[in-house]
Amino acid sequence: MGQSLCICSRSAITIDNKRYYFIQKLDEGGFSYVDLVEGAQDGRFYALKRILCHDREGRNEAQTEVEMHRLFSHPNILSLTGHAFTERSGKSEAWLLLPYISKGSLWSVLEKMRDKGSSMAESRVLHVLRGICEGLKAIHDKGYAHRDLKPTNVLLEENDRPVLMDLGSMNKARIEVRGSREAMTIQDWAAQRCTISYRAPELFNVESHCIIDEKTDIWSLGCVLYCMMMLEGPYDLIFQKGDSVALAVQNPVTIPQPCSYSAGLQNLLSSIMVTNPQERPDINWVLEQVKSLQGSDAGPVDTNRV
Numbered sequence: 001m002g003q004s005l006c007i008c009s010r011s012a013i014t015i016d017n018k019r020y021y022f023i024q025k026l027d028e029g030g031f032s033y034v035d036l037v038e039g040a041q042d043g044r045f046y047a048l049k050r051i052l053c054h055d056r057e058g059r060n061e062a063q064t065e066v067e068m069h070r071l072f073s074h075p076n077i078l079s080l081t082g083h084a085f086t087e088r089s090g091k092s093e094a095w096l097l098l099p100y101i102s103k104g105s106l107w108s109v110l111e112k113m114r115d116k117g118s119s120m121a122e123s124r125v126l127h128v129l130r131g132i133c134e135g136l137k138a139i140h141d142k143g144y145a146h147r148d149l150k151p152t153n154v155l156l157e158e159n160d161r162p163v164l165m166d167l168g169s170m171n172k173a174r175i176e177v178r179g180s181r182e183a184m185t186i187q188d189w190a191a192q193r194c195t196i197s198y199r200a201p202e203l204f205n206v207e208s209h210c211i212i213d214e215k216t217d218i219w220s221l222g223c224v225l226y227c228m229m230m231l232e233g234p235y236d237l238i239f240q241k242g243d244s245v246a247l248a249v250q251n252p253v254t255i256p257q258p259c260s261y262s263a264g265l266q267n268l269l270s271s272i273m274v275t276n277p278q279e280r281p282d283i284n285w286v287l288e289q290v291k292s293l294q295g296s297d298a299g300p301v302d303t304n305r306v
């Protein structure tokens with residue numbers, strides 16, 4: 001699938017013998033442009049992610065992103081409808097055709113709440129967190145790690161089902177580091193591919209002999225949970241002020257008090273955001289805690305919460 005493409009006019013493309021019409025630009029990521037397109041045959045909307053491949057390495061990375069999508073068929077992981085590689089006037093692009101999720105990212109939902117002065121009901125936090133955990137579990141069970149989990153990389157379906165997207169940084173979960181040169185390579189890679197304010201402490205200063213594994217995602221998951229509760233990531237302000245995130249992540253996260261969320265949810269957050277990856281829980285433990293909190297959640301009390 002995905003090998004045949006032709007550009008039929010300025011506003012229509014063909015992937016796998018199916019025609020898609022350009023509707024509008026959606027967004028621009030760090031590595032790509034995303035457009036809204038409509039399938040001529042099925043009338044459905046899709047997001048077309050165009051990744052600029054500057055060299056062979058860039059093309060290989062895009063190919064890996066395609067393969068990562070193909071590994072999963074899970075309700076909490078964005079599927080790939082088709083793909084193609086284009087070559088025009090010496091410029092190479094990888095095109096990923098993805099189902100369009102109209103409600104947008106978790107981040108855009110949280111931003112709207114912040115603008116309105118409202119917050120997320122605990123039951124909703126738990127619902128979204130559970131879906132993210134289910135998606136992460138599927139990734140970790142296959143021996144992979146997402147490596148760039150953050151609220152802008154979680155799309156929300158109309159029914160609030162979270163869908164993990166942007167599999168461009170995903171790789172094998174277990175990375176054995178043998179020596180300072182390898183450690184520096186991993187550190188440089190993380191600096192480029194793992195968003196700084198959601199990056200796990202062990203990726204800022206990679207030790208010469210160590211194992212990096214899927215626990216990096218658990219740290220980012222903690223940052224996402226914090227963001228759902230506080231409407232900003234725990235290290236967003238530090239980053240914006242130009243202070244050192246690498247230094248800040250060495251200390252335990254502080255939850256601003258008074259906090260209107262239950263002690264159970266606050267405890268869960270503190271248990272996830274542990275600096276030492278060996279003491280950080282795995283996804284199965286987190287998922288069990290979320291399920292048990294859902295069982296005991298008495299529902300929202302604050303009327304300003306949605």
Ligand SMILES: Nc1ncnc2c1ncn2[C@@H]1O[C@H](COP(=O)(O)OP(=O)(O)OP(=O)(O)O)[C@@H](O)[C@H]1O
Pocket residue numbers: 026027028029030031032033034047049078098099100101102104105152153155165166168
């Ligand atoms: N399937 C989709 N449905 C709706 N919006 C989408 C979809 N895919 C991508 N987008 C939008 O495009 C933005 C960029 O996509 P994506 O994160 O995949 O690109 P990227 O270049 O890897 O970005 P970055 O590395 O900066 O996070 C997303 O934040 C989202 O707003």
